[in-house]
Structures are given as C-alpha cells and as structure tokens.
Amino acid sequence: MLLPILLLSAAGFTVLTTEFVIVGLLPAVARDLDVSVSQAGLLVTLFAFTVAAFGPFLTAYFSRFERKRLFISILILFGLANALAALAPDIAVMGVARLIPALGLPVFWALASET
Numbered sequence: 001m002l003l004p005i006l007l008l009s010a011a012g013f014t015v016l017t018t019e020f021v022i023v024g025l026l027p028a029v030a031r032d033l034d035v036s037v038s039q040a041g042l043l044v045t046l047f048a049f050t051v052a053a054f055g056p057f058l059t060a061y062f063s064r065f066e067r068k069r070l071f072i073s074i075l076i077l078f079g080l081a082n083a084l085a086a087l088a089p090d091i092a093v094m095g096v097a098r099l100i101p102a103l104g105l106p107v108f109w110a111l112a113s114e115t
Contacts (some may be wrong), residue, residue, distance in 0.1 A: 008112060011075055015108055018078055018101050019047065033091045046095055047102045055106030062107050071111045074104045 022029060022043060030040035062070055078101045085097035 011071075011108075012112060014075070015078060015101075015105065018082055019105065022047075022098070029094070033088070033094060035091050039091065043091075043094060043098045047098045050099055050102035051105050054103055058103060059106050059110045063110070067111055067114065070107070074108045074111070077101065077104045078108075 026037050026040050026044075029043070030037045033040065081097050081100040084100075085094055088094035088097055
C-alpha cells in the first residue's frame with residue numbers, strides 16, 4: 001500500500017513542479033531565450049489559459065479511457081515536455097513545451113483524485 005502512495009506523491013510533485021517552477025526562474029529563462037521578462041512571463045499565462053480553456057473538455061473526453069494506461073501516458077507526456085523545455089532554443093519551442101503539459105494537467109488531476 002505504501003508504494004502506490006509514494007508513486008502518486010512523486011507524480012504530483014513532478015506535475016506541480018512543471019506547473020510552478022518557471023515562475024521563480026523567469027529572469028533566467030528570459031536571459032537564456034533572449035527575451036524580456038514580461039515576454040517570458042507569457043509562458044505562465046499560456047499554461048494557465050490552456051488549462052482553464054481546455055481542461056473541462058479534455059477531462060470529459062479522456063474519462064472513457066482506461067485509467068492506468070492514461071495516467072502513465074500523461075506522466076510520459078510531462079517528461080517529454082520537460083525535456084523539450086530544457087532543450088528549447090527559443091521562446092516558440094518553450095511555448096510548445098509549456099502548452100503540451102498544460103493539456104495533460106487537468107486529466108492528470110482528475111485521474112489522481114480518483115485513486
């Protein structure tokens with residue numbers, strides 16, 4: 001019983017880190033991507049808007065899929081998006097790297113809260 005709790009906790013930590021870590025790193029991200037801090041801040045807005053706009057629809061759509069396989073797929077999606085973000089050469093690629101996990105975030109929390 002302890003292993004599933006630890007795995008869910010680690011998954012939640014990873015997802016929350018993906019969502020919020022960029023806020024503290026905005027000056028460094030802006031410098032690395034050669035944009036202003038306010039332009040880099042749009043990455044936070046993009047993530048939040050995507051979750052709000054698409055979350056209810058994606059959660060409803062994916063509710064018919066098998067939970068375990070979907071949960072693992074969402075975690076893989078987060079990992080790949082984080083790798084893309086780490087290697088992003090410009091703001092456009094970083095935007096895509098932020099958009100992808102934002103689509104999976106509400107589905108993740110719906111699955112995690114059912115467990």
